[in-house]
Amino acid sequence: RYERSWLLFALVMIVVFLIFIGYTLTGFAFYVPSAAERIDPTTVRNEGSLFANPRVEKTGDNVYTAYVLAQAFTFLPGEIRVPKGAKVVFYVTSPDVQHGFHIRGTNVNVQVIPGEVGKVEHTFDEPGEYLVICNEYCGLGHQDMIGKIIVE
Numbered sequence: 001r002y003e004r005s006w007l008l009f010a011l012v013m014i015v016v017f018l019i020f021i022g023y024t025l026t027g028f029a030f031y032v033p034s035a036a037e038r039i040d041p042t043t044v045r046n047e048g049s050l051f052a053n054p055r056v057e058k059t060g061d062n063v064y065t066a067y068v069l070a071q072a073f074t075f076l077p078g079e080i081r082v083p084k085g086a087k088v089v090f091y092v093t094s095p096d097v098q099h100g101f102h103i104r105g106t107n108v109n110v111q112v113i114p115g116e117v118g119k120v121e122h123t124f125d126e127p128g129e130y131l132v133i134c135n136e137y138c139g140l141g142h143q144d145m146i147g148k149i150i151v152e
């Protein structure tokens, strides 16, 4: 009779795992970064390019769009300020080598590849300072490549 309860337990665990997998797929698929478009890394900073003037702009009701340049060894803009509850759509690219765009305390983590525009969005429900770090080794200044997002 113990065998039967163990069998039942195993079946329940399988169902629980399946539910977890389903939850992960639906809950986090949203955060998978996508290469929104291709861009010529050599002209990315030129006038007329989306990234000529790295910035954050209001594009809706507490919705913001940020054009971020990850370059050796800084993020531009270095500081992004948005109000609490803001949804921010980030477009990130690099004019030089591969970088990372990871916002600490969130699951935003984009591999920034020259020639590609990474797109990711996040809603900042908690006020505070969020560090942006590069988590791809990009050269001697890699560890100093830090940005900031201030949610107030």
Ligand code: CUA
Binding pocket: 071, 072, 073, 098, 099, 100, 134, 135, 136, 137, 138, 139, 142, 143, 145
């Ligand atoms: Cu940029 Cu490491």
